[in-house]
Amino acid sequence: MKSIISVLIVVSIFGSSSVGAMSESKLISLCESDCTTEYQFFRKYTEQGSSLAEFAMAIMLYQGIGVEQNIEKANRHLARAARKGEPGAQYQLGYFYEHGLFKAKNLKSARKWYYLASRKNTLDAKDKVAKLDELLEHRDQNSTEDTVGDSAVNSDIKSGSSNLASAAERITVVMQADYRQILKAAKIQTCNANCDPYWTNVLAPILKLKR
Numbered sequence: 001m002k003s004i005i006s007v008l009i010v011v012s013i014f015g016s017s018s019v020g021a022m023s024e025s026k027l028i029s030l031c032e033s034d035c036t037t038e039y040q041f042f043r044k045y046t047e048q049g050s051s052l053a054e055f056a057m058a059i060m061l062y063q064g065i066g067v068e069q070n071i072e073k074a075n076r077h078l079a080r081a082a083r084k085g086e087p088g089a090q091y092q093l094g095y096f097y098e099h100g101l102f103k104a105k106n107l108k109s110a111r112k113w114y115y116l117a118s119r120k121n122t123l124d125a126k127d128k129v130a131k132l133d134e135l136l137e138h139r140d141q142n143s144t145e146d147t148v149g150d151s152a153v154n155s156d157i158k159s160g161s162s163n164l165a166s167a168a169e170r171i172t173v174v175m176q177a178d179y180r181q182i183l184k185a186a187k188i189q190t191c192n193a194n195c196d197p198y199w200t201n202v203l204a205p206i207l208k209l210k211r
Helices: 003-011 024-029 036-047 051-063 071-083 087-099 107-118 125-137 151-158 164-168 179-189
Strands: 171-174 206-209
Touching: 036 051, 036 179, 051 071, 051 087, 051 179, 051 206, 071 087, 087 107, 087 125, 087 206, 107 125
Parallel strands: none
Antiparallel strands: 171 206
């Protein structure tokens, strides 16, 4: 397992200055066909230990790209990828906790995951940590504001509604990303011998609230 690949790949995942919205059709165009094959390979590489593949699987599950949308399953994969040390997944998890998106809003948890992502220079994670430190310093630690979830986003999940699509209506995919390139990087991450050269970066999508 090339653990260094994960670090180097995700250091630059969110480092580009060219950020823009990406539609579902655009995401699909970055796959060979409809992203179904890519998703199956991500699942295979996840089973072989690739944290990058598991992160990519989570994003596809949130959006229903290449697979039927399943937010609860996406949450599980995202959490596992973050625990494995995937900085992109750590940043995404921090963002979800910060905004109450698919998670109960919890600024302490958001700060934790942003901090872990910041150790690998992920996007603006260091600024996020500083901002949350300031907020938490001036907030009563028993305040319900720190733990109340975003009911508009989480209600469908918590109630067991089958209409999971409505929970994703408020989010958008940002960053130019090519799932074919992510696949290649994930494959290298699982390689133990006779591997292709290390990759220093690969762009991957994250989910953010629409403004």
